Amino acid sequence: MAALRRQTGGVVTETRLETQALSRDFGALRAVQKIDFKLDAGARHALIGPNGAGKTTFVNLLTGVLTPTQGRVLLGGRDITAKAQAERVKLGIARTFQINRLFRGLSVLENVCIAVAERVGAAASMFYPAGRRTDVIAESMHLLETLRLEDQARHRVSELPYGRQRLVELAIAIGLKPGVLLLDEPAAGVPSAESHIILDALERLPEHIAVLIIEHDMDVVFRFARRVTVMVSGAIFAEGTPKEIEANPEVRAVYLGQAGHG
Amino acid sequence: MNVAASPARPAVATPLDHPAARVLIGRHRLRWWETLPWLAAVGLYFAFPAYLGFGTELLVAILFALALDLALGYAGIITLGHAAFFGTGAYTVGLLAFWGIWTEPISSLVLAGVAAGVVGLLSGLVLLRTRGLTLLMLTICTMALLEQAANMAHDYTGGFDGLPSLPIAPVFGVFEFSPLYDNTQYVYALIVLLICFLLVRTLVYSPFGQSLTGIRENLLRMHAVGSPVRRRLVICYTISAALAGIAGGLWAQTNAYVNLSTFDLDRAATVLIVLILGGYGRLYGAFVGAVAYLALEHFLARIYPTAWQLGLGLLLVLIALFARNGILGLGEALWRRYGGKRAAS
Numbered sequence: 001m002a003a004l005r006r007q008t009g010g011v012v013t014e015t016r017l018e019t020q021a022l023s024r025d026f027g028a029l030r031a032v033q034k035i036d037f038k039l040d041a042g043a044r045h046a047l048i049g050p051n052g053a054g055k056t057t058f059v060n061l062l063t064g065v066l067t068p069t070q071g072r073v074l075l076g077g078r079d080i081t082a083k084a085q086a087e088r089v090k091l092g093i094a095r096t097f098q099i100n101r102l103f104r105g106l107s108v109l110e111n112v113c114i115a116v117a118e119r120v121g122a123a124a125s126m127f128y129p130a131g132r133r134t135d136v137i138a139e140s141m142h143l144l145e146t147l148r149l150e151d152q153a154r155h156r157v158s159e160l161p162y163g164r165q166r167l168v169e170l171a172i173a174i175g176l177k178p179g180v181l182l183l184d185e186p187a188a189g190v191p192s193a194e195s196h197i198i199l200d201a202l203e204r205l206p207e208h209i210a211v212l213i214i215e216h217d218m219d220v221v222f223r224f225a226r227r228v229t230v231m232v233s234g235a236i237f238a239e240g241t242p243k244e245i246e247a248n249p250e251v252r253a254v255y256l257g258q259a260g261h262g
Numbered sequence: 263m264n265v266a267a268s269p270a271r272p273a274v275a276t277p278l279d280h281p282a283a284r285v286l287i288g289r290h291r292l293r294w295w296e297t298l299p300w301l302a303a304v305g306l307y308f309a310f311p312a313y314l315g316f317g318t319e320l321l322v323a324i325l326f327a328l329a330l331d332l333a334l335g336y337a338g339i340i341t342l343g344h345a346a347f348f349g350t351g352a353y354t355v356g357l358l359a360f361w362g363i364w365t366e367p368i369s370s371l372v373l374a375g376v377a378a379g380v381v382g383l384l385s386g387l388v389l390l391r392t393r394g395l396t397l398l399m400l401t402i403c404t405m406a407l408l409e410q411a412a413n414m415a416h417d418y419t420g421g422f423d424g425l426p427s428l429p430i431a432p433v434f435g436v437f438e439f440s441p442l443y444d445n446t447q448y449v450y451a452l453i454v455l456l457i458c459f460l461l462v463r464t465l466v467y468s469p470f471g472q473s474l475t476g477i478r479e480n481l482l483r484m485h486a487v488g489s490p491v492r493r494r495l496v497i498c499y500t501i502s503a504a505l506a507g508i509a510g511g512l513w514a515q516t517n518a519y520v521n522l523s524t525f526d527l528d529r530a531a532t533v534l535i536v537l538i539l540g541g542y543g544r545l546y547g548a549f550v551g552a553v554a555y556l557a558l559e560h561f562l563a564r565i566y567p568t569a570w571q572l573g574l575g576l577l578l579v580l581i582a583l584f585a586r587n588g589i590l591g592l593g594e595a596l597w598r599r600y601g602g603k604r605a606a607s
Contacts, residue, residue: 063486089488101486103479109282114476115487117469123489126470129290133469134278137286141277153282176487 014041015077016210017062017093017180022071024054024061031057033234034071039180043210046225046242048218050254054234055214056098059182062212063095064088075180094178096169098185098214104158108149111157111168112140115175140175147171147201163194170201181205183213187220199223222246230254290467299549303452307445314444320556321451322513327536327548328455328462329505334534335543336466337498338478340394342530343401344506346385346408347378349525351507353412354378356425356520361418365431367439371454371511378507379500381408386499390492393481402527409525424521428514439518447516454512458505465501466545474498478543535574539581541588550589 017039024032032054039045047055060066062073064085072081075091083091103111116136117123131137144150147167152160157168166186173181187198195217202224205211215221221228221242228245230238238251245251277283306317326348333339351374358364358373381404389400412419419425432438437446465471477484477491484491514520523529532555540551558577562570585592 065485085485086488086490089486095486097483097486101480101483103476103483105479106475107282107285109280110286110472113286114472114484117472118487118489122469123473124470124494126465126468128469129464129467130469130472131287131290131467134287136469137283138277141280141283145277150280153280154285172483172487 015039016041016043016075017212018074018077019062020072020074022058022061022073023069024057024066025069031234032061032068035231035236037229037236039210039212041179041210042208043212044224044226045210045212046221046228047212047214047231048216048221048228048245049231049237053231055231056184057234058231059095059184059212059214062182063093089176089178092177092179093182094173094176094180095182096173096184096186098188100165100169102157102165102168102172105156107154108157108160108168108171109137109140109144109153112143112171112175113137115172116140116143119176143171143175146204147174148197161194163190163197166190166198167201170198174205178209180210180212183211183215185214185216187215187217195220296546299546300456307448307452311443311445314448316556316560318444318447318451318516320552321448321455322509322516323533323536323552323556324548325451325455325458325512326506326509326533327540327552328459328545329502329509330533330537331542331545331548332462332465332505333499333502335537335547336471336478337474337495338481339390339495339499339502340398341401342398342527342534343403343405344502344533345525345527345530346401346405347382347503347506348510348513348529348533349405349408349412349522350378350381350503351375351510351512352514352520352524353419353510354507355511355514356428357418359428359430359514360420360425362429365429367430367433367450367515370430370515371508374511374514375504375508378510379504381507382503383496383500386496386503390495390499402530405525405527405530409522412525413522420521422522424519426519428518428520430515430518439515441518444516451512451516454508458508462505463545470494470497475543535578537588539578539588541590541592544587544590547588547590554589 015038019035019037022032022035022037023030035058047058049055057066061068064083068081072079074080075088075093080088080091103114113136116139117130117133120136122133122136141150141153144153147170149164149167149171152164157165160168170186186202187195190198199220213224225242228240228242229236230245230251232254237254238245238248240248278287303317306313330344334341354374354377355370358370364370364373385404389397389404392400413421430439433446433450437450439446473484473489473494476489477494481491510524513524536551536555537547538551539554540547540549558574559570562573566573581588587594
């Protein structure tokens, strides 16, 4: 494990997730090009970039939805490039989706229960009622309380306002107790009056989880992230602390500038 | 592990005391009204002995629809080929009995289930890689292939004419299947249905069943929570196929013949209509749908022998327009609107 640790300013950090020359082509389009990326344990890392920069493709490569054309994905030093999506989840990579993917006809509590039951290995059991796994139900309910969703626990997800649905999206991922959490625009589509509930939830995430957040809302990025990577045209354009990125004139030109002039 | 925690300790409000948690904890408990279909079935036996033939047909239809509900209603596997398994079960019983290999009814029925389950497993491994219309077409293909195979192997299967006059041994060596009275057939079918129903009920309320509804509600998300989706679907499809096979075997035994109609697209469509009519994904939809469909067929066909299907068509249009979740769904909506409020206040 020593090889995984590196010194940064006297603090020993451990790399949880790493990519080496990760690439993905869609025909002639090089969506992701030779990305070397490291996500440390406990990281609060933002991935930003203009539309079409390949951010979601990159996340899909990390989670195993897509297979890379080239390169490797390492989790805790172990090569997981060949692992299927479900196996990577078992190894501790969870994600949320840019557009909600929820069990819309089921209650909020049951949405979380499905994830928790899957994690604790209960979900393959056929011959006793799910209601008897009170450990699963209690843990799911507790999680909803920490996200302040307990009052909605009974409701069908489809009956919830969009901001709350985004919270359920987050709850399902947290219910998997991941070591690495990939958040694809968690505040997307949430009215600004409600966006604080997402931010509050993000700030209360367990400290040890390595979080990678894709986000367009710069307020969210600068409030939440301790490190920022800028992607442009499928490649890493710049990386640094939020202050460095904000001060970087080239980044301002390609990305922040658009917002500034707009 | 605190499985089977003591229910309702009133001291402090634990997460399990939350109403949402209580719904999940108590969902599998038997309700009083769940005895009604069985009481009605027993009542029919004593009250209308002349209708036991119709009753047996009804029980077989319920079992078939129940099998389909597990795959289509709970796991969301879109299929129009479930007669493949009904026919496999029917021909298993038919071939064994006709050629004098095995006529004992209960073990034949188990074999029918096993044979259909194997067909379900093998075809499921291939077709459950696809979704939507492709899946639908492949299920029809499987059924058509089996129907043609049964047709072409006419030296053994009797081809188009099927196998008549199957010699079925008495149940437990005592209760004979009489061609004149349907008492034995009816009770036998009722007990088989009860056993299969208890199995399906256990499955749908189990954690496995919960994961199936997850797959139905959002397949992509199930991948993302680490669920082995395809394995779950194949297992579900296999069990559903085995149950459909038992329904087919039961059909062959109680009718004492098999023919190609057991593999028919017509039969596959009918069971789908039954399920949609009653309401899919809700366990009792199979019961309500089968009663509604067969009652319509039986009585409408008597009044309008040529045009009874028009009535059925109109009913389906109404269901599709106003009651997407079938008769049971409509009942639930009405209850929530009128009855439920009164009960709550």
